[in-house]
Amino acid sequence: MSGNRAVAYLKPGAVEVRTIDYPTLELQDGPGVASKNVGRKCRHGVILKVLATNICGSDQHMVRGRTTAPEGLVLGHEITGEIVERGPDVEFLDVGDIVSVPFNIACGRCRNCKERKTGICLSVNPARPGAAYGYVDMGGWVGGQAEYVMVPYADFNALRFPDRDAAREKLLDLTMLSDIFPTGFHGAVTAGAGVGSTVYVAGAGPVGLAAAASAQLLGAAVVIVGDLNAQRLAQARSFGCETVDVSRGPVEEQIAEILGEPEVDAAVDAVGFEARGHGSADAPEAPATVLNSLMGVTKAGGALGIPGLYVTDDPGGVDQDARTGTLKVRLGLGWAKSHHFTTGQCPVMKYHRALSQAILHDKVHIAKAVNATVIGIEEAPRGYAEFDQGASRKYVLDPHGALNGVRAV
Numbered sequence: 001m002s003g004n005r006a007v008a009y010l011k012p013g014a015v016e017v018r019t020i021d022y023p024t025l026e027l028q029d030g031p032g033v034a035s036k037n038v039g040r041k042c043r044h045g046v047i048l049k050v051l052a053t054n055i056c057g058s059d060q061h062m063v064r065g066r067t068t069a070p071e072g073l074v075l076g077h078e079i080t081g082e083i084v085e086r087g088p089d090v091e092f093l094d095v096g097d098i099v100s101v102p103f104n105i106a107c108g109r110c111r112n113c114k115e116r117k118t119g120i121c122l123s124v125n126p127a128r129p130g131a132a133y134g135y136v137d138m139g140g141w142v143g144g145q146a147e148y149v150m151v152p153y154a155d156f157n158a159l160r161f162p163d164r165d166a167a168r169e170k171l172l173d174l175t176m177l178s179d180i181f182p183t184g185f186h187g188a189v190t191a192g193a194g195v196g197s198t199v200y201v202a203g204a205g206p207v208g209l210a211a212a213a214s215a216q217l218l219g220a221a222v223v224i225v226g227d228l229n230a231q232r233l234a235q236a237r238s239f240g241c242e243t244v245d246v247s248r249g250p251v252e253e254q255i256a257e258i259l260g261e262p263e264v265d266a267a268v269d270a271v272g273f274e275a276r277g278h279g280s281a282d283a284p285e286a287p288a289t290v291l292n293s294l295m296g297v298t299k300a301g302g303a304l305g306i307p308g309l310y311v312t313d314d315p316g317g318v319d320q321d322a323r324t325g326t327l328k329v330r331l332g333l334g335w336a337k338s339h340h341f342t343t344g345q346c347p348v349m350k351y352h353r354a355l356s357q358a359i360l361h362d363k364v365h366i367a368k369a370v371n372a373t374v375i376g377i378e379e380a381p382r383g384y385a386e387f388d389q390g391a392s393r394k395y396v397l398d399p400h401g402a403l404n405g406v407r408a409v
Contacts, residue, residue: 003019004020004022004146005017005018005377005378006019006020006142006143006377007074007143007145007146007377007380008074009070013063013065015381015384022148025150026041027042027150027152030140031073031074032073032136032137033141035126042153044152045151045153048101048150048151050144050400052080052175052396052398053078053079053080054078054175054176054178054179055383055387055395055397056180056206057272057387059134059135059145061272061311062075064274068136068313070136074134076144077135077144077179078144078179079100079103079144080098080177081098081101081149082096083095092160093154093160096164097158098164098167100161100174100175100356101157102179102182102348104349105131105152105153106121106156107122107156108153108155110122119344119346119348124152125138127139133149145377146377146399159349159352161174163360171403172374173367173408174360175367175396176370178352180370181210182346183210184208184213184270185210185346186305186346186347186350187201188211188214190340191302191303191304192265192266192303192340193218194219195221197215198259199212199223200225200226200251200264200297201225201268202227202290202293202308203225203226203271204233204392205227206394207308208225208232209225209236209371212236212241215268216240217364222242222259223241224243224264226245228245228246228247228276231391232390235371235392239365239368239369244258247281249279263297264298264302266298267297268306268307269306269308270308273308275290285318287322287327291304291327295334300338301337303340310327310343365409367408368408371392372408373393373395379397380395383395383397
């Protein structure tokens with residue numbers, strides 16, 4: 001094959017669908033590819049026909065011009081697909097298998113991978129630990145918002161679904177396994193959500209909604225979701241969450257109205273570095289707001305799970321400190337309350353098999369929780385624009401029609 005339609009970053013505020021090269025089992029030079037990765041041979045890789053690939057809030061940060069992403073970078077790190085070619089060193093996967101691909105690229109051989117820290121693999125990105133598909137400074141592995149994509153170290157990375165028919169039937173839910181469901185679950189787990197706990201999730205975007213659904217799956221007694229977007233708060237209420245409108249007054253007071261006390265057992269930051277100040281619908285950006293708020297509303301001895309993205313370089317930061325990821329965090333408050341903090345990429349492989357079983361056995365309906373909405377790959381620019389305007393949807397791109405007529409249930 002010669003062509004491959006893919007979604008590429010064009011400039012701040014714009015993406016376009018381009019025809020790029022059909023993938024091979026060798027990493028080629030291109031936008032964002034680390035020079036030391038050019039020519040890297042992937043006999044251990046597979047080529048996927050992409051059945052579903054999602055627009056993520058992390059992609060949106062790049063499209064807003066809030067990173068150093070280069071023009072032409074092919075986007076997309078949430079990938080579910082069918083193997084159409086396998087490398088000569090692949091042993092345990094076959095052509096025709098349907099697999100979920102963690103957004104973390106991991107070699108399975110380095111110290112961190114062997115310690116299950118697959119979000120910070122030491123081998124796949126010459127610049128720093130950790131790599132991902134279609135993401136700035138993450139090694140330059142070509143993104144999966146495309147018709148076809150190459151997945152390296154496939155025996156280790158790919159989660160194979162043993163029943164093809166069941167996978168097809170649940171595809172809209174299973175596509176959430178590549179990132180937002182494990183990421184939200186990681187946020188809830190590291191925050192200490194459990195049976196009978198009270199949980200506050202800051203942010204009602206897709207990751208926040210996934211974190212809320214995860215807290216419910218873990219047995220939380222009450223899950224409260226905070227945001228200033230009325231549609232997103234309504235989506236959280238649709239599956240049993242309580243909500244807080246952060247534009248309408250102090251979070252702790254609103255939590256007290258729900259729980260009878262102003263603190264929760266566990267808190268999740270699903271917002272990240274583009275946080276806005278609380279107390280007003282038109283509050284300016286204030287990147288440390290959520291972290292400081294969570295320390296205020298989390299009980300002494302509690303924990304903060306922080307799957308929300310924070311960056312080291314933000315060209316659009318509100319001040320010089322913000323541009324280098326230096327935030328005015330009230331660490332003294334967290335220290336005084338003996339809080340635990342967990343940050344960084346979710347190690348997807350730590351959770352994705354168990355979460356796939358929860359999906360396949362109807363223990364969770366994650367596509368419904370995040371309002372999964374299917375669009376064609378040519379509609380990606382519209383999906384990005386609507387998501388940027390706050391649409392309460394998780395856009396799923398369908399490059400080959402595998403999701404025709406499918407809706408979240």
